[in-house]
Amino acid sequence: MVPRKRLAAVVALLLVGVALSQSFAVATSTSAIESTYQAEEVTADSPPGLVASHDSDVVNLDETVNETPQLREPVATAARTGRYSGDIEPEAYMTLSDVNEDAEFAVYDGRYYRFSLNVSGDPVRATIELDPTDWETVSAAASSPASNASADVREAIDEGTVTNSTFVVPGLYERGGAHYLVSPANPGEVIGNFLAIVGGFLFNPIGWAYTVAGLGLLGAFRIHGRARPLDRRTALLVVPGTLVAMWLATTLTNTGSLGMRYVLVPGIGAVTAFGLFAGFCIRRGSWKSLVGWSVALVAVVIAADAVAIGVVGTIFGALGLVVGWFGSLLLLPYGYALAADAEDEVEDGPGAVTAAELGEG
Secondary structure, rough: OOOOOHHHHHHHHHHHHHHHHHHHHOOOOOOOEEEEEEEEEEEEOOOHHHHHOOOEEEEHHHHHHOOHHHHHHHHHHHHOOOOEEEEEOOHHHHHHHHHOOOEEEEEEEEEEEEEEEEEEEEEEEEEEEEEEOHHHHHHHOOOEHHHHHOHHHHHHHHOOEEEEEOOOOEEEEEEOOEEEEEEEEHHHHHHHHHHHOOOHHHHHHHHHHHHHHHHHHHHHHHHHHOOEEOOOOHHHHHHHHHHHHHHHHHHHHHOOOHHHHHHHHHHHHHHHHHHHHHHHHHHOOOOHHHHHHHHHHHHHHHHHHHHOOHHHHHHHHHHHHHHHHHHHHOOOHHHHHHHHOOHHHOOOOOOOOOOOHHOOO
């Protein structure tokens, strides 16, 4: 007899898995990630800070100084004398390390400057060079031809705004001698959409692992009809089962990088699915099996990512292991609580019986 609470827990796992496995599709649906971008003509009379806030070639030193007061004197010195070279506080070093050193221009105190930055961590020093310049110089160097930009950018310039389901590169664009600043109408909306896509991307493989594990456990309940039906083979087969399910799903519904679709993302699902077998091994005290299969899985995932995507794949593969490990924590108690005792596990083969059945005879 299968306890209702355990059956309900497995059904809940299955439902959570189905919801998460569809998260990427929901997060990337057109209606879910639409963002509005605006384009406005900018001239020498436009606030320099506005341009610096949306063009990566122009650093907004006013914002930098406001965020890190320790930079106020070094930046003011560079603006006044043309150069600051000396020691800086650790907080200032951390802030300057995030500044785009390849940027050619900066804005400070409402003026444009030619900009040069060099930061050293040992010792903690910085060289900041600021040479006053004008809007004409900045716009000529920092603007990109609108004719070479995406269709979304051109539509924003034509219509004033554009709403779409893709990300638009903000910045300065030039057309017909006029300069336009393309930027998000609502920056928070764009950030939220980006996080939704990333979240969906990460939850999708975890959801597939939960779904396959839930189906496997329901099948085990049906076959064995006892409170703890999970045998070693079922626990282990959830891993390749997750891979097969994800490969079929991406073949039928998705597009994009083959390495991402068939190796990197399914690898996260496989690591997550391994949590069921890990819980099973802990219940049984099968430490050698747990360590051996864990090492083998990690090696295969990292090697596959490296072959499919290269060195970058190794890095993302390692991150995928972390994501998968966190996802596997939910399956761990399922594997532990539902693992069959060794004497109750039915061996494969004709005429096989359990130890309990032998005792009854």
